[in-house]
Amino acid sequence: MLRRTVTCGQIRESHVGQSVTLNGWVNSYRDHGNLIFIDLRDRYGLTQLVFDKEDAGVAQAGIMDVADKLRSEDVIAVQGLVRVRIGGENPKLETGKVEVVVGKLEVLNKTANPPFQPDDNTALANEELRLTHRYIDLRRPSMQKVLTARHKVYKATRGYFDEHGFTEVETPILYKSTPEGAREFIVPCRNVPGTFYALPQSPQLFKQILMVAGVDRYMQICRCFRDEDPRADRQPEFTQIDLEMSFVRREHIIEMMEGFVRRLWKDMCGYEVPAVRVMGYREAMEDYGIDRPDTRYGLKIKDISGFAARTEFKVFKDALEKGKDRPAFNSKRGVVKMIRVPGGAEKLTRKITDGYSDLVKGFGAGGVAVVKVIKGEDGQPRLDTGIAKFLEPLKAEFMSELESLGGGQVGDTLLFVADAYAIATKSIGELRSKVARDMGLVPKPGAEGGPWNFLWVVDFPMFEKNKETGKWVAMHHPFTSPRDDQMDAFLRADVEDDDTIEAIVSAGYDIVLNGQEIAGGSVRIHDGALQSKVFRLLGLTPESAKEKFSFLLEALSFGAPPHAGIAFGLDRLVMNFVGTDNIRDVIAFPKTQIGADLMTKAPSAVPEKNQSEVHIKSTWVPAEKK
RNA sequence: GGGGGCGUAGCUCAAUUGGUUAGAGUACCGGACUGUCGAUCCGGUGGUUGCGGGUUCGAGUCCCGUCGCCCUCGCCA
Numbered sequence: 001m002l003r004r005t006v007t008c009g010q011i012r013e014s015h016v017g018q019s020v021t022l023n024g025w026v027n028s029y030r031d032h033g034n035l036i037f038i039d040l041r042d043r044y045g046l047t048q049l050v051f052d053k054e055d056a057g058v059a060q061a062g063i064m065d066v067a068d069k070l071r072s073e074d075v076i077a078v079q080g081l082v083r084v085r086i087g088g089e090n091p092k093l094e095t096g097k098v099e100v101v102v103g104k105l106e107v108l109n110k111t112a113n114p115p116f117q118p119d120d121n122t123a124l125a126n127e128e129l130r131l132t133h134r135y136i137d138l139r140r141p142s143m144q145k146v147l148t149a150r151h152k153v154y155k156a157t158r159g160y161f162d163e164h165g166f167t168e169v170e171t172p173i174l175y176k177s178t179p180e181g182a183r184e185f186i187v188p189c190r191n192v193p194g195t196f197y198a199l200p201q202s203p204q205l206f207k208q209i210l211m212v213a214g215v216d217r218y219m220q221i222c223r224c225f226r227d228e229d230p231r232a233d234r235q236p237e238f239t240q241i242d243l244e245m246s247f248v249r250r251e252h253i254i255e256m257m258e259g260f261v262r263r264l265w266k267d268m269c270g271y272e273v274p275a276v277r278v279m280g281y282r283e284a285m286e287d288y289g290i291d292r293p294d295t296r297y298g299l300k301i302k303d304i305s306g307f308a309a310r311t312e313f314k315v316f317k318d319a320l321e322k323g324k325d326r327p328a329f330n331s332k333r334g335v336v337k338m339i340r341v342p343g344g345a346e347k348l349t350r351k352i353t354d355g356y357s358d359l360v361k362g363f364g365a366g367g368v369a370v371v372k373v374i375k376g377e378d379g380q381p382r383l384d385t386g387i388a389k390f391l392e393p394l395k396a397e398f399m400s401e402l403e404s405l406g407g408g409q410v411g412d413t414l415l416f417v418a419d420a421y422a423i424a425t426k427s428i429g430e431l432r433s434k435v436a437r438d439m440g441l442v443p444k445p446g447a448e449g450g451p452w453n454f455l456w457v458v459d460f461p462m463f464e465k466n467k468e469t470g471k472w473v474a475m476h477h478p479f480t481s482p483r484d485d486q487m488d489a490f491l492r493a494d495v496e497d498d499d500t501i502e503a504i505v506s507a508g509y510d511i512v513l514n515g516q517e518i519a520g521g522s523v524r525i526h527d528g529a530l531q532s533k534v535f536r537l538l539g540l541t542p543e544s545a546k547e548k549f550s551f552l553l554e555a556l557s558f559g560a561p562p563h564a565g566i567a568f569g570l571d572r573l574v575m576n577f578v579g580t581d582n583i584r585d586v587i588a589f590p591k592t593q594i595g596a597d598l599m600t601k602a603p604s605a606v607p608e609k610n611q612s613e614v615h616i617k618s619t620w621v622p623a624e625k626k
Numbered sequence: 627g628g629g630g631g632c633g634u635a636g637c638u639c640a641a642u643u644g645g646u647u648a649g650a651g652u653a654c655c656g657g658a659c660u661g662u663c664g665a666u667c668c669g670g671u672g673g674u675u676g677c678g679g680g681u682u683c684g685a686g687u688c689c690c691g692u693c694g695c696c697c698u699c700g701c702c703a
Contacts, residue, residue, distance in 0.1 A: 035660035087661035181703025
């Protein structure tokens with residue numbers, strides 16, 4: 001086999017006169033009979049090859065006949081002379097000033113007619129086909145760029161944490177089932193009939209144990225598994241950059257991770273990340289209606305419950321009756337919230353705002369009330385349409401409410417949602433994001449030069465109520481510590497004491513980028529008694545806590561250091577760097593929405609013999625046999 | 627589990643209210659051509675309209691079911 005001396009992206013004018021050998025795939029051919037052009041492709045680029053009948057005398061015998069049969073995706077090796085292009089430069093190619101006149105051609109492998117062309121310039125084949133023939137799709141230059149970008153993220157990550165004294169430790173994939181949280185993939189055990197491993201949702205407990213083991217600074221680029229339905233940005237198996245540090249508090253993690261983020265963005269796109277703002281969960285929920293606010297645009301939310309109570313609008317008054325004896329910010333206490341949309345009066349048509357009501361109904365709210373600010377006969381702003389008649393009597397007061405949102409200007413649309421705190425907040429938060437898209441306020445992600453907007457969100461609640469079971473669940477995970485100043489309330493709280501439990505603040509933290517959570521973590525509990533208390537509030541009996549987590553409670557009793565950690569979603573980081581909103585684009589061999597691999601046809605049936613070997617029997621009956 | 631979208635030639639798409647033999651570009655096959663770079667020109671092969679059923683004189687088109695893919699709600703400690 002002729003082995004390459006240069007790559008297809010490498011040849012320049014400095015190579016002119018040299019004999020070179022190239023290996024690659026035929027990207028395209030232009031056959032003029034006695035003159036044939038081939039664009040040869042490898043992952044580094046394209047080089048134009050020329051087969052010329054007049055030169056064929058000095059080339060291998062019959063070369064034109066072989067070259068004539070070359071087709072896209074054939075694999076070949078060529079040897080030839082680099083020269084300046086006779087037909088003029090092709091400015092589209094890096095190698096566009098030169099060409100290789102081929103003297104020797106070796107066809108390494110003819111291709112079958114490919115189901116689609118791995119070409120970024122023509123219409124992309126549908127994703128199903130691309131996933132089935134992933135090896136062809138990955139040949140596309142843009143997919144090669146993704147693989148390379150992902151590799152660079154691994155490299156920068158390991159580089160940074162190595163420099164800061166972290167040790168990469170592998171943790172088990174075959175793991176103990178701990179069925180809190182996400183549904184697990186389970187693996188039957190052959191040696192102990194009737195038992196199962198689970199695949200880890202994350203290495204959470206192992207990394208904490210490593211802290212007890214004195215590893216002090218741990219990191220791992222690790223695969224995590226969650227058997228939940230995928231989304232555009234979620235896969236059943238995904239990759240985390242997992243970290244844990246001993247003898248630190250929140251501020252130390254924040255400092256170390258900002259350093260990492262700064263390093264990563266610098267290496268990946270030369271961007272200097274400025275100091276990252278820290279925002280409290282309460283502020284995020286109040287101003288943005290979500291715990292991961294997109295701060296690339298304004299449209300802040302305002303609570304106007306006090307004002308709304310003085311109007312005669314029944315919807316407001318009814319909402320404010322809800323949970324009126326509960327403390328402020330309690331999930332069940334009624335509130336009225338408002339967004340001011342500058343310029344919305346023109347763009348947000350009746351049809352669109354009707355759609356907003358449908359949107360919030362999906363989150364349990366009754367609808368969206370709308371008011372437009374128009375120019376009155378006296379030239380002053382006047383409230384119009386919708387519920388304007390309820391606000392007009394209190395207009396002066398209402399206009400002063402608007403002051404903190406920039407004042408009511410002619411052309412504004414004002415949107416209102418009234419309901420219990422949890423529902424109203426979530427609804428208007430989702431509404432804000434929808435309005436921003438409708439108003440064209442969301443910049444394209446970093447790839448197009450839009451801003452990278454980083455944010456720490458801290459001071460999350462420890463617990464939230466599961467709507468179905470009515471039980472308390474950990475908002476982050478059950479190993480998250482209460483914030484230091486919350487210890488009294490935490491120790492005092494009883495399972496029945498809903499309002500107290502809801503108000504406890506944890507020592508958790510998230511990094512949010514452009515409205516997307518890219519990392520989350522917490523200071524951990526390193527005291528067995530505190531950990532047992534969390535289990536108790538979560539409704540675990542001491543017996544079941546011991547059965548599931550005895551190894552953790554035991555480890556905490558043997559000199560566990562204070563520790564804290566965080567994990568980044570690596571796939572989402574790469575998505576940002578390559579500018580895609582499809583997670584499958586950044587995973588070499590991704591799965592579909594039912595967790596299938598279209599290329600290998602996984603999952604698949606296994607013979608009953610293999611099932612009985614691991615002591616299982618499928619209960620599934622095909623439909624036609626029912 | 628719920629809601630929505632899509633499925634027509636190898637690929638990307640078209641096909642009027644349900645109406646003749648389902649078209650185009652590209653790929654592929656054959657031919658011509660010495661400066662192309664989305665080569666060009668001439669000719670050709672290629673279809674169970676995802677699958678099954680129904681309505682109708684007649685279904686790519688309407689209805690029911692089913693499969694696959696995508697988006698989304700639930701779910702994702």
